[in-house]
Amino acid sequence: MRYELVAGLETHIELSTESKIFCGCTTRFAGEPNTHCCPVCTGQPGALPVLNRRVVEYGVMAGLAVNCSINELSFMDRKNYSYPDLPKAYQISQFDIPLCQDGYLELSDGKRIGIERIHIEEDAGKLIHRQEDILIDYNRAGVPLIEIVSHPHLNSTEQVREYVDKLRQLMRFIGISDCRMQEGSMRCDVNISVRPVGETALGTRTEIKNMNSISGIVRAMDYEFERQCRILERGGKILQETLRFDEATGQTTPMRSKEADKDYRFFRDPDLLPVYISKEEIERIRAELPQLPFVRAQRYVREYGLSPEEAAQLTGYRRVSDFFENVSGSVRTPAIAAKFIIGQIFGRFRTEKEKEAFEIKVSEEEFTSLMKLLEEGTINHNLAKITLEKMMDTGASVSQFLDKDALKCISEEELDSMCRRALETNPKAVIDYKKGKEKALMALLGYVMRESNGKAEASHVREKLRVMLSE
């Protein structure tokens, strides 16, 4: 029998607010253990939480980005469980009435993955295991999180990959998180079940906890899919259980039931007020959201004639996209500017972090004026490239380079006289060429290129030389 994969994701994303969700401590990653904490985030007796309003705003932004409806009134609840990294023995989260609900994320093939809800909550600390001891770092305790819960609408690992990728791109794009899976600022719990193709009822699901890489998610799902299919093939039953994925063995193993079967005893946190956000506030946040990357990409293809790949590259990160947005409005040929940005500028960045940061020494204005010179024909493509490289290296402006008129294009007359000089000073090459040695042309070309400091365009020079030699 053929089986179909059915998956839903619970994605935890750390918000990049300055301070924690219930106190003034910094959310900065790393730092000496237990230096970013206070009585509130370490759960000292008598301490009280105060909700960071930015967290609510960021939550609303996330909700709007995935087409959710926003609840004007939602509540903060206590999720009670005991673990040494959880200072109060309860996590402040949202239970029955979350901040956002009923949205969707559209995949490239048009399929809509339903988003059941998004709620805000606090992160826990981190256990550090040493030979004998377990140490605890509470720097992360109280860092704000959103949890995005999808419906079980994902039917292949490709879809899951795209879903996670898109979600990450979106959240980074609207600026609420850096979504660095390797640093744990984006983590997924994967709910997975299988069913015979054609069946509509859901099978029994298992949950794989705490995945922090897309490749890990895909491997874990492949393994779990196979495992569940095998069990069903044998006529067995899937146990509803919580699993851990072992990166080393590539297998999923059940967590001890103590960790998995929890009665969280949810109730409203009496230390906090209901979360109220007015329609006006929601609309203000909506208005301040940037145009989302998919919308921008479509526009780039439609209006500027970019290829879908180029458009995707330009909208992968907020900063590069904004850079292009600002340039494309003031140049005649955005498509050419796009190629320069992707090839010259973006090509310089190796890591995700660098791409995200998009730190360059060239301002949008400077880049635009360079593009205008190219469009006017004042400089050629080759020169524009060289100039841009130099600008990025030194941070100098276009005019600084152009003031040294060395960088201006060579006029046709100049080029003609250079070519003539090339023939005069290389009689042997001229004779060889006329004898049929095509290679001899290279020596002449090399002369002109040297003379022009590389400003001449090689193909153009080659043509000129041929014409002169045939005269």
Next chain:
Amino acid sequence: MFSAEKEGVAVGRIYEIHNLITKKEISCRELTQKYLEAVIRDNHMLGTYVNITAEQALMMADEVDKRIHSGEDIHPLCGVPMTLKDNICTKGIETTCCSQMLKGHKPVYDATVWQRLKALGAVLVGKTNMDEFAMGNTCETSCFGAAKNPHDTSRVAGGSSGGGACAVSANLAVYALGSDTGGSVRQPASFCGLVGLKPTYGAVSRLGLIAYASSLDQIGTLTTSVEDCALLFDSIAFHDPLDSTSSVSFKADTCSSLNNSIKGRKLCIPQEYLEGLSADVKTCFEKAVRTYEDMGAEIEYMSIPQLRLALPAYYILACAEASSNLGRYDGVRYGHKTDLYESVQEMVSKSRSEGFGDEVKRRILMGTYVLSEGYVNAYYKKAQAMRHELAKAFDRVFEEYDAILTPTVPHTAPFLGQALTNPVESYQSDICTVPVNIASLPAVSLPCGADSHGLPVGLQIIGNRFCEATLLNLAYKFQQSGDYASSTDWGVTL
């Protein structure tokens, strides 16, 4: 600043002290020394203080003396010896909730109320006894042993703020701050013959008050007079941005209306509060009612049937919140940690088993139970609904009436040891005080006579939310109508 003379209000004990030290009849250091000597002499008999902060007190006193000598116009609370219940955080000073669990715990920050009082120049004599984590109403669940009633040391001081009531009643402090979750300030005030105010929920910051039941807890005052109560309340009730449940708009001013006429005030007495009263309490209460009638107040009897729901709702809600609030005591970051263990789980469970007393364990278990899957609807959610109904019933009462009169406790202070043998009966004696917390209302208990053994009887006045001024006006007028103050043979004589 409020001035007793100007307002024509009686001079309470705080002002007496203020006058003594500002007129330099006694230095603040001498005064503080007198209190410390009396505390050291009497404390072992009364069990009132669990931590005497002599060194800090004298340092603060010297500071006050300097301010007086420099001619500064000091606040009436400046230089006045006082105490805090041992669940109010004091930076660097042990704050234990009278639990083995927190022995040796020195908070790294000050509670908002203490921060304020410290800034005003208050002199902290020490931290006072209480039921463990404020769970109890006789002060007998304290890991330090019970505080005793200064009127009769074979009887309880009440609870949970028993140590504070004992201290003020025995004149081992001029005033005390306690906390009131179901009557923990008013009931010991009643047993010890004091004025005990439980403010409106949200009037006084809870930051630094170690939580028992967060939605019911409120810091309250224990004083020997209504005028002291008013002065103190006005000083500690203000918006605290670090407590989300603290009222933003409320401005406390109870002092200026203390002496207003109460003619035509409409008071009501729900008959539910009159059931099961001891004969002496009944007599005192009826006398108090007549006194109000004589002063021109209009009295009506009525029924609030929802009051019968209050006690079960209270114990469900309070225990549920407590089970969550006390989860943090796991031996990891602070407090008691067991010596021998093999795993984290064992460390946590042994630390908790050793650190908590029986009453605390009982309430954690009950609270865990009522929140558990399968039971939460039958208990916790129902109790929430009852709470809502009761609050609405009170709202309707206050549309027509200015205040409600009740006895504070159906009886006077029982003998030590009685409550421990019968917890359910002991829970039931909270019947008059608990509804106030459930509905987030303010209430004050004040002395209204004595029983045949000479033990104080308390009158409770309940007001609408943030109507402390009305309450204290009614209380002050009653206080001035007769001689209800009681004195004991303990403590400082000036």
